[in-house]
Amino acid sequence: MFSPALSVRCPGSIPACARACKVLAAHRVIWTKEEDMKTRSVWIAAVLFVAGVGSLVACGVRRDMAPMAYPSAQYLATPDAQERPGAGFNTEAYDRIVENPFLAAAENPLSTFAIDVDTASYSNARRFLSQGQRPPPDAVRIEEFINNFRYEYPEPQGQAPFTVTAETTRCPWAPEHVLVQIGLRAKSINQEGIPPRNLVFLIDVSGSMADPNKLPLLKSALRLLVEQLTERDRLAMVVYAGSSGLVLPPTPGDRKGTIIESLDRLEAGGSTNGGEGIQLAYRVARESFVQGGVNRVVLATDGDFNVGVTSQGELTRLIEKERESGVFLTVLGFGMGNLKDSTMEKLADLGNGNYAYIDSLSEARKVLVHEAAGTLVTVAKDVKLQVEFNPARVRAWRLIGYENRLLRAEDFNNDKKDAGEMGAGHTVTAIYEIVPAGAQGSQAALAGVDPLRYQTPRQATPESGSDELLTVKARYKDPAGETSRLLTQTVSAEERDIRQASDNLRFAAAVAAFGMLLRGSEHKGNATLDLVRELAQSALGRDPNGYRAEFLELVEKAKGVL
Template sequence: MKKYLILLLVLFFTGFQVNAQGIMITGKVTDATNGKALPGVTILLKGTSTGTSTDKQGKYSISVPNEKSVLVFHYIGYNTKEVKVGSKQLINVALELNTQTLQEVVVTGHGVRGKVAGISIRGSNTLSYATYEMNVPPHNTENYSYLKESTFQDAKKTPLSTFSIDVDNASYSNVRRFLNQGQKPPVDAVRIEEMVNYFTYDYPQPEGDTPFSVTTELSACPWNKDNQLLHIGLQGKDIPTDDLPPANLVFLIDVSGSMSSPDKLPLVKAGFKLLVDQLRPQDKVAIVVYAGAAGLVLPSTSGKNKSAIIQAIDNLEAGGSTAGGAGIQLAYKVAEENFAEDGNNRVILASDGDFNVGVSSDSELQRIIEKKRETGVYLTVLGFGTGNLKDSRMEQLADKGNGNYAYVDNILEAKKVFVNEFGGTLFTIAKDVKLQLEFNPAKVKAYRLIGYENRALADEEFNDDKKDAGDMGAGHTVTALYEIVPASSHSSAKTGKVDELKYQRTELDPSATASKEILTLKLRYKEPKGMESKLISKVVTDENTTASETSDNFRFSAAVAACGMLLRDSEFKGNATYPMVLELAEGARGKDKEGYRVEFINLVKSMSLVSDRR
């Protein structure tokens, strides 16, 4: 009897252990109509925030606590499906298209009064509407600006390096979209600084009245051991949501025909509803839409009336041409009419960037936005969709509007932008932030700023307070990397040949050779309403951190930068390989509360399968 009792106890505790560890569920998600795999499907454990998404083959794996667990499968444009786990460990799911979201689309004329398809538009007495079929581009018309990669500079002849910060991260999520679809991203879609800055880093909080801290770290360059890698990190001051100033927001939503597909307007609506959930009673939201013309869907409404805001979002439908310029002007007008003196005033534009009616040229739109930013209303730009994305235009508009640019490819990315980064996305703590590094030629032969090509500034613009530069939001981190060729190095890095000057000579200060300083970092910024910049200076010495003692921040940012260079097939990639990127990243996961670093690691594992840029 004693033996049986012991056996029962062993079986009980064994079963308890197995149950505690959970059950691993795997499977594949497909389209019920054609059986094709669906990449990027969100799978959540019902009642929790635990989840995963399918890979490019539509496959997934997730651990659940027990047989009673329920999995929720969600994909934009398809009916959500719930599946009870039961005794199954392999669960394949076929999702059915949600035809209701893809049916008739309606365009409202300028100044409609009354209701058209459930959307209230206010303005003149004219009333017009038309029905359109789904308008999807027959071929890929995505557009990216040509990006000339920065080169090594001779520290003696060009000792200064000046650039504006960049908090945009659209490039990473866009690159991820291509890779998840099994495609190579266009070279010019890969902006390395945006890939690096997609991730947050563990920098110290600022002290005193300074809005951000400055951290530097110097060690051997992972892809070229003869060189050094300088890591610069800025950490914006965290401000609890409850302490943020009141927000005066205008949602400017593209409802033209090009937005009809499931990864565009339906995803826009889902994302904005996540943002509405974060609003406080003191916050206000208005909604402006544009298609063939622009119209006010919802007047400025308090955040305590979430149901009215969400109802207005739910009623949006798509169709027609794209009068983006008119929409932008109307959105700014509404924002100015409801201006919050001590608050955050911002237009949030959601579009694929296809403006083709009225004011549509890039230069005209940029001039409008440059003028409007002087009113204190800033612009955040969110890109959506595939096949028609005007990336170059949207990035430029955000830059000129003192805002940020993000690309939203799935509902989890919408959560990152609208929920996880709510304060940083919507509240500016410092504007016109510029960096200037002066290198000591006695210690540095050459240097190269990795990325930031379209953020370069002339050296004299550093002290020019009229020169616009990047802005920083609450809690944001900004990271920049320099590859440095030490003066004593035999590195093969080339800076290009320039003839010696005939009429003047450059001589080193004798103290430069004796100094341990390799560079001086200077940073200028303005307070959100300030007109004069403030200066921060920091000296970096030649005291190297050994590779084994570098921080997770250093190694992970280096991994992402190396990955970007491989995707661009950069001439400066040195000995970088995907296995090297993977090793660096896996050893630098850090806290990774949201799982973004793990997602990057999984992407890297698949990159060599879709890219011939080794």
């Protein structure tokens, strides 16, 4: 006779039960169920046969919602499920990244892309490194590493919501090359200047969220945001699992006790019908819309949508439709093992929003307290950059990162084309590695571009003979506008040694090199962890919250996995 080895609350779906019961090996898992339609209760018994020894795992839950259809009685791991010793099945999903190559400036004079203020990739990689693992290459989005940090670019003056600046230096990992740092800084807003906020928390309470680093951490993180609300703000709470529901109607921000009580009552259980929850959350936000205020849905999830609208295509079309209401989106990712990073990044991009991964309470404080204005208050939307290179000065160029934010050249002037959003106080950084015209040696050969023999007269202009290296153009719209405005900045050819560059450029270069090393990039040149540490150590600058110092600790952890 078997005796129960473990008793747990059933999350309400067969795969979730397998996770909750810690099924760590690919052995037979046979499920039986008995469903009482009158009491709407579900009892599930699982018999695990491991090395010939059986033990009974019994799970039970009283269901107050409509009964749910279950999959077949036998649960088998999907072919792409991976298993690590001491952990559950790993079904994390990342979009493939094909690194930007070097392009000949004469044939490809324009580089066009949407800005990106997401930071999820950095904190997610930190989670891997803290566990002694190297992050998957596709989990490393270098632009998100760079933009995880704040840079001291000039504050905007006048009517423009952000400034555009640039700086050049010799490339530390390829001495024949030049680095160009393009920096944007949005105007800052202090706590008193934040307009009234209409926020809807959309919280995933499915069975996959039961782990301590998911729903429990999520609740602690959102408490930090609640503490900043005032009587001018309104907050509602929508939850979703097998179905969705409004657990807190729009409530004044000074009624913190009521809000926290609703948050504390949340428990994980059920499958994940994210599409239904998204629709309800946007409807609640529209009904409480504040003209001239902050209207935003804050989605907190591991991204594992498994019932209802589940495909990326369906979800993204849903978000594209909902964003037309003027409600913006913030996506907060939690947990490990089944993190659907690719889905959450796409939802944030298409929802006029941002995406952060919360691996700790300190990261939650960074995103929701220290950078709350930038996370929640949009000052410019559909921000795009277009860089034109002077072929008389530039032989070839490469944009570091932003692989999934690239646009066609004609998209720059197309106001119907969606792009990135900038929040109050945000800084955005883009780094180009340039092969100068006339560069010689093996490093220049990495560009894969042969020297040009001919240049047609019509390509030559008076400006091409100047000392201009490139021109940066930025387009943006006001948060409620539909017509873009243009900013332009020229950059001269100035090749200073990296030691003479600003803290901004030295630190950003260190982070870029670190990302390339983690990815195993073919463009890493002479980069090493020692070089990364040296550059970062010399560029700590003002670091009030210790984020740059923490980066140095991460570099040390990387030594064990690279």
